[in-house]
Amino acid sequence: MSPVLIACILWVLAGVGVAMLPVRRQYTPGALLLLSGLGLIVWLGLTHGVLAGLAALAAFVSMMRNPIRYLWRRARGQRPELPG
Known part of the structure; x- marks a missing residue:
């Protein structure tokens, strides 16, 4: 492996x-x-090819959709609420 x-x-x-x-x-x-997930996706894509990298990116975005959505809103100047 x-x-x-x-x-x-x-x-x-x-x-x-x-x-x-x-x-x-x-x-x-x-x-x-x-942050480390993005590095792993690049490493995986370089090692096993573009399709593996794209599949990993799709899975990553699916898993991290709420943090990505929060960061996107912050980058646009909005003040989204944190859960909890």
């Missing part, structure tokens, strides 16, 4: 662990997962 696939599996397990935390405690580890 390639190192990038092992890193992806560990990233998913870390995401499951963060999801079990109370919402107010998810922000910092969730932000780290958001």
